[in-house]
Amino acid sequence: MEKKCQSCTRSMKESEKFCANCGEEYVEKTQEKKINPKMKWSIIVGAIILLFAGHQLLHGYYSPKSLEKRFESAVDEGDPIKLTKIATHEDKTPITEGEAEAFLELIDEEGQEVIEQFA
Numbered sequence: 251m252e253k254k255c256q257s258c259t260r261s262m263k264e265s266e267k268f269c270a271n272c273g274e275e276y277v278e279k280t281q282e283k284k285i286n287p288k289m290k291w292s293i294i295v296g297a298i299i300l301l302f303a304g305h306q307l308l309h310g311y312y313s314p315k316s317l318e319k320r321f322e323s324a325v326d327e328g329d330p331i332k333l334t335k336i337a338t339h340e341d342k343t344p345i346t347e348g349e350a351e352a353f354l355e356l357i358d359e360e361g362q363e364v365i366e367q368f369a
């Protein structure tokens with residue numbers, strides 16, 4: 251891809267660090283390969299929300315409250331296995347233990363406020 255000044259969009263040589271036109275420093279945009287925890291978080295939260303909705307549709311006998319309780323107890327106990335039994339992906343495939351662990355770690359980091367927003 252052509253290197254362009256991020257300020258004035260003038261074409262720059264690979265070797266140029268500063269734009270010869272406006273003097274703006276060129277900041278290398280490195281590809282963010284690491285998964286953004288917030289992104290991962292939102293994906294998993296999305297899965298959980300869909301699960302909530304899905305369970306309510308497919309299994310009417312699951313009251314949202316009881317599911318919420320099971321979900322909360324899995325989180326409280328930090329039990330990924332328990333969580334995998336409750337949570338599924340959008341396409342109804344079960345979440346993996348690793349995903350459940352990541353989810354629990356994120357809850358640890360972010361606190362449970364985010365969950366409560368959805369509960």
Ligand SMILES: [Zn+2]
Nearest residue numbers: 255258269272
């Ligand atoms: Zn420039």
